[in-house]
Amino acid sequence: xxxxxxxxxxxxxxxxxxxxxxxxxxxxxxxxxxNLVLSRFVVRHFQKRTFLLNAGDVxxxxxxxxxxxxxxxxxxxxGKEHVLFFGFEDWWLADFExxxxxxxxxxxxxxxxxxxxxxxxxxxxxxxTVQVPALHEWFEVRQKKMTFAMVDRLIEVKTMCPEERxxxxxxxxxxxxxxxxxxxxxxYLDIEPGSLSxxxxxxxxxxxxx
Numbered sequence: 001x002x003x004x005x006x007x008x009x010x011x012x013x014x015x016x017x018x019x020x021x022x023x024x025x026x027x028x029x030x031x032x033x034x035n036l037v038l039s040r041f042v043v044r045h046f047q048k049r050t051f052l053l054n055a056g057d058v059x060x061x062x063x064x065x066x067x068x069x070x071x072x073x074x075x076x077x078x079g080k081e082h083v084l085f086f087g088f089e090d091w092w093l094a095d096f097e098x099x100x101x102x103x104x105x106x107x108x109x110x111x112x113x114x115x116x117x118x119x120x121x122x123x124x125x126x127x128x129t130v131q132v133p134a135l136h137e138w139f140e141v142r143q144k145k146m147t148f149a150m151v152d153r154l155i156e157v158k159t160m161c162p163e164e165r166x167x168x169x170x171x172x173x174x175x176x177x178x179x180x181x182x183x184x185x186x187x188y189l190d191i192e193p194g195s196l197s198x199x200x201x202x203x204x205x206x207x208x209x210x
Contacts, residue, residue, distance in 0.1 A: 068115035
């Protein structure tokens, strides 16, 4: 795992509203259960360009993105980067295959903005799922949704034209072109950077994306 700036116990007033929304409202946790969940997280700060994980590391926990943005990517045999996804506020980060299996991961996860993350170790999360049954049920549902999302992502790359992929991303993440480098977006969309730039300029002229 990459080095980070600090790791401290989480203050009760730090998580974003969506963090509390997830655990207190969506999962219906009582005050004592929510405080128990909160007590297992620690705050970690990473500077821009720092690696949270490198290929070959074992994911021993997961991160909730309180603020900032990351990119997750893999390298092919020629050393070319292929961006899998970006992690924005309210996302969960890990190499989830490594997290589930305990084997070395394949992904690099890098900060592309300064980050404030909430971290929980795998043993602590497992303990919480025993103590708070609703958390176990949520995790099972989330794993299924992640599988469906990966299939949808593959279908998108295989069936949508570049313009459709750009337009869909711009609708889903309106600020992404202000926060993420164009070459990383191109890698994520499986489009050459020059082609992305030309298509985006044309679409902006047509007012089809922000």
